[in-house]
Amino acid sequence: MSPVLNLMLIVLGTCISSAISKQFVFVNEAKTFDEAQIYCRRFHCDLASIEDAADFRLLQAAVRGITDPAAWIGLKKDWVGWRWSLSDSAFYKEGEAEYRRWKSGQLDNSGGIENCASVDNAGEFWDVSCNSSFPFICYDGNFLQRYVFVSEGKRWKDAQTFCRQKHTDLVSIRNQDENQKVSDLVPPGALVFIGLFKDDFRWSDNSSSSFRRWSAGEPGDSGACVEQSLSDKNTWADQNCDEPRPFICQDGEKMQILRLNLKSVQNVNDPVMKVSIMKQIQQKLVNLGMPKDAKLQWRVQSDGEIFHPLENDMNSQK
Incomplete structure (x- = not known):
């Protein structure tokens, strides 16, 4: 069931920063x-x-x-979790930014230093040290050859810099089809860096950069x-x-905070649901004249959640 969105403006100032402002x-x-x-x-x-x-x-x-x-x-x-180096939200369809295919036994963070991800030729993800030296795969959004395998071993950060300078970014894997295309480039028995990394820092305005x-x-x-x-x-x-x-x-451009009342039987704090809700809000505001390049961010509460149940809803469940 899709959530029903009832949008209501409240008088609290916030900002939406567009590329030109x-x-x-x-x-x-x-x-x-x-x-x-x-x-x-x-x-x-x-x-x-x-x-x-x-x-x-x-x-x-x-x-x-x-x-x-x-x-x-x-x-x-401020613990964020695993995210893709290519952070443009328009690049990902609903749920695609959360695609993961961890190998069984991985996410073990061996030595407490495995904050970057690699992929093997079976398409399974491994957590590895960012300071290890691996080949890597770049994504290039400007050419038909979207996936570029680089055999030279580099640390993850150096691989990211290379991909951003020569192509678009380290590769994101958004679905099973892309996972197959990427893993086909991996030599048997090898691990290669992809654009997934564990981020311990968050921007004050909750942007995903x-x-x-x-x-x-x-x-x-x-x-x-x-x-x-x-x-x-x-x-x-x-x-x-x-x-x-x-x-x-x-x-940036001054706007007002949107308070949302949602009716849904689903967990609206689920990452996939939040992506879907944000897309609906974005489209509604664009239809009302908001610039298409404006960036919206959730206001994260002190407990790390976006939404909380209304008190009367909680009482109705007793």
Whole structure:
């Protein structure tokens, strides 16, 4: 059963940033990460989130000439789970971003360091160390040859950089048909990197961007929040969230939060259901004149869920 959506606007400000409207603002006030987040949400949209290299160039321009050593951005350690390097939501149909085919006995996180995924020639996924050296498969959205096998062994991050520079990204496997096409490229007995990785960080505005620009050796164990160095390197490091420092906000088109009342016999917090619901909301808002490139994000509650049952619904179930 599809959920019935009753959309109701409430008077709480939030932002939808489109590709043509996103701007970054440096705030030269020393605040903790939480204080900076409150400030940005009150006077702008949110702390800065970086979608891609173009966003990063905009951020660099916003802090050019700043002499402070570092500033908070909107990235914070908060268990997210396994996700694909290619984060464009339009690339995935309903449920495709959650496609997994783990080999029996895998997801064992041997040594506590297996945060990247590989695939064998049977199409089964293995969790492996991101610092291991494996061949890899790129996805290229611009040519008929969509899947490109690279025999040179690289670490996962280096493979991701290669694919993004030469093609589109490390390959995503969205369904059984693609799984077969990808596994056909894997030599017998070999493992190759794919674009699946375990992410421990979440953007303040809940965007799904996998863009990262860590300094060498980062992230480490210095803290749960992320600062951007304002030196020529412009790289990121994790730091103690309670240390005051300046910060970078982002601006976008001002909108109001949508509160949704859903009637469904299904679990609306299920990832597949959330994708379906978001697509319905997106289409409704586009029909009302919202730009097609606008990005919508769920507002995650303190317990990590999106939806909670209404009290009267809970009483009716007693």
